[in-house]
Amino acid sequence: MRRKVTYWGMACLLGGCLSLSSCQQEELGGVPVAKGTGTIQLDLTADAGFSSGSKTKAVDEDAYKNLNQYTVQILDMNNNLKKEFTYSANPEPVTLDNGSYLVKAFYKGGGVTADTKSSRAGFYVEGSSIANVEGEDTSVSFTCAPVCGKVKTAFDGKMANYFEDYYVEYKTSSATVRWEKADTDPWYLWLPSGGETVTATIHLTAKKEYEPAGDAKEGTVVKTYKLLRNKSWTLSVAPNYSSSFGQLGIQIKIDETTVDHEIPIEIPTEWINATENEDSKS
Structure with a gap:
């Protein structure tokens, strides 16, 4: 009976050591992030006038200055999409778990994409910034411009x-x-x-x-x-x-x-x- 108790005690001790080692490895293996949430507020601008606005049958360059048409995406550092919304429907503030995020905004006029090499129907406008959420309100500002x-x-x-x-x-x-x-x-x-x-x-x-x-x-x-x-x-x-x-x-x-x-x-x-x-x- 004494031998069984000893084995059980050794097993608990070994398990405790493994658990402690795992916790230490988690702290050393990456940047520790405190649990909790924070908020970000967006402050975007659009510079898409090519120095002087013009209007054709297909393209109104002044329309690209209207941020309400822009799509906003928030991605984590593993490129996982966490939130997506139009800027006009922007929930202020945006609540996120603590951590680092890529915030980007874009507008695809005339059906073009970021990979469109030439077009007369429109052009692609984008901008982005890194946001670090640490349990408080964070302001994110950047300018969207044509590519x-x-x-x-x-x-x-x-x-x-x-x-x-x-x-x-x-x-x-x-x-x-x-x-x-x-x-x-x-x-x-x-x-x-x-x-x-x-x-x-x-x-x-x-x-x-x-x-x-x-x-x-x-x-x-x-x-x-x-x-x-x-x-x-x-x-x-x-x-x-x-x-x-x-x-x-x-x-x-x-x-x-x-x-x-x-x-x-x-x-x-x-x-x-x-x-x-x-x-x-x-």
Whole structure:
């Protein structure tokens, strides 16, 4: 009988040691978080105007400043979704268990997503911040902004007098889009967080009467520009014809919202595949 009691006592002692060891390991193995709850209050802003609002048939840029349309998600550090709601239905304050969370807000206009590389129907806006809940009220503030830049071409009305055809191709590392001569709606191009150099290739076909040889001539002019998110780049293209010398060219005006550059480019008769490059800094 004494032996059985001894075995039982040793078993209890061993179990107690294992329990204590487990508790110590839990404390040492990660950042201890006190049990309880806290609250967060959201204070969001939206900067989605590309410096100047515009409205097309598909896109009203001013609508992206309306935070009531934004979706808010709160995720834990294991990327598990804890809460989701529209900002207009934001329960203030939001109660959460103590811990760290990723708070993000986004708006998908025109059915686009964060992975959409180019669109004329809308663009994706997002923002995020880390919130640490520690049993008291915590304020979370961040700005939501587009993950794209805007490009646009403005062809002068006299282009058709001198050119049989003309269009522009805009190219990034992830998308190539085409601006036809009759287009009016801008392209929204996805860009990495630090921006990217966008290449614009202007394709031109001169009318026969403006070529000494009497044959239509095709040529290209290439412009490059470092475009940042939430910034715009507009190319204004106009003909530049000298009747005295019989020489046809184009004049390009680059609108960076704050600075305009007028760049006259003369294209001689042997202009086929002629290119001109320029790197601009924002």
